[in-house]
Amino acid sequence: AVTTDGCTVSLLANIGLLSDLRVAQAHGAEGVGLYRTEFPFMSRNSFPGRVEQAAIYRKVLEGFPGLPVTIRTLDIGGDKELSYFPHPKEDNPFLGWRSMRISLDREDIFREQLAAVLLASASGRCNIMFPMISGVDEVRRIKGILEQVKEELRKDGKEFAQDIGLGVMVELPAAVLVAEMLAREVDYLSIGTNDLIQYTLACDRNNPLVKKWYDPYHPAVLHSIKKVAQAAAGAGKPASLCGEMAGEPINAVLLLGLGIRCFSLSAPNIPRVKEAIRAISLGQAEQIAGQVLRMESALSIKSYLESVQRELGL
Numbered sequence: 001a002v003t004t005d006g007c008t009v010s011l012l013a014n015i016g017l018l019s020d021l022r023v024a025q026a027h028g029a030e031g032v033g034l035y036r037t038e039f040p041f042m043s044r045n046s047f048p049g050r051v052e053q054a055a056i057y058r059k060v061l062e063g064f065p066g067l068p069v070t071i072r073t074l075d076i077g078g079d080k081e082l083s084y085f086p087h088p089k090e091d092n093p094f095l096g097w098r099s100m101r102i103s104l105d106r107e108d109i110f111r112e113q114l115a116a117v118l119l120a121s122a123s124g125r126c127n128i129m130f131p132m133i134s135g136v137d138e139v140r141r142i143k144g145i146l147e148q149v150k151e152e153l154r155k156d157g158k159e160f161a162q163d164i165g166l167g168v169m170v171e172l173p174a175a176v177l178v179a180e181m182l183a184r185e186v187d188y189l190s191i192g193t194n195d196l197i198q199y200t201l202a203c204d205r206n207n208p209l210v211k212k213w214y215d216p217y218h219p220a221v222l223h224s225i226k227k228v229a230q231a232a233a234g235a236g237k238p239a240s241l242c243g244e245m246a247g248e249p250i251n252a253v254l255l256l257g258l259g260i261r262c263f264s265l266s267a268p269n270i271p272r273v274k275e276a277i278r279a280i281s282l283g284q285a286e287q288i289a290g291q292v293l294r295m296e297s298a299l300s301i302k303s304y305l306e307s308v309q310r311e312l313g314l
Contacts, residue, residue, distance in 0.1 A: 001273070001274040001277040001278055002277075002278065003256070003277055003278070003280055003281050003282045003285070004278070004279070004280065004281045005281040005282050005283060007256075007261070007281075007282040008261070009256060009261055009262070009263065009277050010030050010031070010033075010240075010261065010262040010263070011028070011029065011030055011263055011265070011270050011273060011274055011277075012029055012030055012031045012032055012033030012034075012068070012070075012240075012262065012263065012264045012265075013027070013029035013031075013032055013033065013264065013265070013266070013267040013270065014032075014033060014034040014036070014242055014264050014265060014266055014267075015032055015034070015035055015036070015060070015267070016035075016036040016038075016039040017039055018056070018059055018060070020267065021059075021060065021063040021064075023267045023268070024063075024064075024267040025063065025064075026267075027267040027268055027270045027271060028270055028271065028274065029064075029267055029270055030067055030068075031064050031067035031068040031069055031070075031125070032060060032063075032064060032067075032068070032069040032070060032264075033068075033070055033190070033240055033242050033262065033263070033264020033265075034070055034072055034129070034190075034242045034264045035057075035060050035069060035070065035071045035072060036072060036075065037053075037057075037071060037072060037073060037074055037075075037113065038074055038075050038076050038080055040053070040056050041074060041076070041082055042076075042080065042082060044084075045083065045084055046084050047084070047085075047109065047112070049112065050112045050113075050115045050116040050119065051116075051119075052116075053112070053113060053116030053117075053120075054115075054116040054117075054119040054120045055120075057071055057116060057117055057120035057123075057126075058120040058123045061120060061121075061123040061124030061125075061126060062123050062124060064124065064125075065124060066124070066125065067124075067125060068125045068127060068165075069124050069125060069126055069127065070127040070128070070129050070165075070167065070190070070264070071117050071126065071127070071128055071129065072128075072129045072130075072131055072169070073100070073103055073110070073113055073114075073117075073128065073129070073130055073131065074099075074102070074103055074109070074110075074113060075098075075099045075131045075132070076098065076099070076102060077093060077096065077097055077098025077099055077101070077102055078093050078094045078096075078098045078099070079093070079094075079206055094198070094204060098132065099131045099132035100130055100131055100132045100133060100138060100142075101132070103130075104138065104141065104142075107145065110145065111145065111148075111149055114128075114145065114146055114149045115149050115152070115153060117164075118149065118150065118153055118158075118160040118161075118164070119153070119158060119160060121160045121161035121164050122159055122160055122161050126161055126164050126165075127164065127165035127166070127167060127187070127188070128146075128164055128165070128166055128167070129166075129167045129168065129169060129190055130142055130166075130167070130168050130169065131169045131171065131192070132169065132171055132172065132195070133168040133169060133170075133171075133172070133175055133182070134172050134174040134175055135174060135175070135178050135181070135182075136178065136181050136182060136185050139168060139182065139185045139186060140185065143166070143185075146166075165187040165188060166186050166187050167186050167187055167188040167189060167190050168182055168185075168186050168189060168190070169190050169191075169192040169195075170182070170189050170190065170191045170192065170196065170228050171191075171192040171194075171195035171196050171199065172195075172196075172199050173196075173199055173200050173224070176196075176200075176224045176227055176228055179227060179228045179231035179232070180231045180234060180235065182231075183231045183232050183234070183235035183237050184235055186237070187237060188232070188237050188238045188239070188240065189228055189231070189232045189237065189238075189239045189240075190239070190240045190241070190242060190264070191225055191228050191239065191240070191241040191242070191243070191260075192242055192243055193216060193221075193225075193241060193242070193243030193244070193245040193246070194243045194244060194245075196221065196224060196225075196243075197214055197215070197216055197218070197221050197243075197245075198214065200218070200220050200221055200224060201213055201214060201215065201218060201220070201221070215298045216245045216251070217298040217301040217302050217305070218298045219293075219295065219296060219297075219298065219301070222254075222258065222292060222293065222301070223293065225241070225255065225258050225259075225260070226258045226259060226289075226293065229258055229259030229260055230259060232259075233259060238261065238262060239259065239260060239261075239262075240260065240261075240262035240263065240264060241255055241260045241262070241263055241264070242263070242264035242265065243265075244266070246263040246264070246265045246269075246273070247265045247266055247269035247273065248269075248273075249272050249273055249275070249276030249309075249314045250276070250305050250306075250308065250309040250312075250314055251305075252273045252276055252277060253276055253277070253280055253284075253285050253288060253308075253312075253314070254285070254288060254289055254292060254305065256277065256280075256282065256285040256289075257282075257284075257285035257286045257287070257288050257289025257290070257292075258289045258293075275314075276312075276314045279312065279313075279314070280312065288305075288308055291304065292304065292305070
């Protein structure tokens with residue numbers, strides 16, 4: 001999508017199942033910004049091996065020939081468990097053993113997945129994304145493991161793409177605060193708003209008792225997004241954003257003004273967001289974002305955005 005003053009914005013799809021590929025294609029997605037690899041793991045009774053995983057990743061890449069496809073490594077724990085993988089009972093699973101923490105503690109599982117992604121990578125424009133990162137130590141360890149897996153594949157005479165982009169999800173306040181450092185280590189940053197809101201506001205998004213406190217318009221959330229976009233731009237790297245927040249046209253306009261140029265969203269929302277971006281200039285979006293960043297209350301931000309939405313007819 002292109003704004004009225006010529007700023008290009010990429011609209012990609014979030015997918016979890018192979019059947020989502022058709023939906024994404026039908027709604028005009030320009031690639032896959034987030035492929036959730038845990039779904040194939042959740043529909044089985046044992047860990048899929050590298051060959052089986054590679055076949056699935058290959059299909060995702062082939063669904064969007066020549067377009068970027070970002071494969072996120074296993075993001076289990078919290079509210080996503082595998083029946084065949086014993087998970088300790090935790091008082092606070094969202095602050096517990098989940099996501100990248102499991103991958104780094106169970107390197108055997110992580111290495112198999114990385115090998116599978118590498119084996120599939122030659123089938124398209126492949127990026128790998130690592131979830132729930134808190135700082136550069138993890139990123140450097142991941143890069144070291146990835147290099148070892150590549151070396152093993154080379155020794156076995158296996159081929160893989162040489163230009164795979166590496167990115168991290170910015171979902172923790174810690175990652176926001178060290179975003180400049182992270183941006184120097186990777187090829188791109190991707191803001192995961194669902195978890196970023198939850199962790200910034202200490203608010204379990206699945207708990208009905210505190211649902212009203214889970215608010216994408218909280219100034220802390222919006223300033224965090226702005227900070228990450230600036231950190232990426234400062235390092236000459238792209239910043240994308242995925243999460244339910246991007247699916248609302250007025251939010252996409254606000255996020256564009258905050259510095260985001262690539263959105264990954266639920267495919268059915270792409271046409272509405274595309275329409276909104278085509279109807280506005282980058283200058284207008286930046287003006288709206290500037291106004292919002294000066295506000296101190298989520299309520300006033302929401303009410304201002306509603307009036308802008310009516311004014312623009314979004």
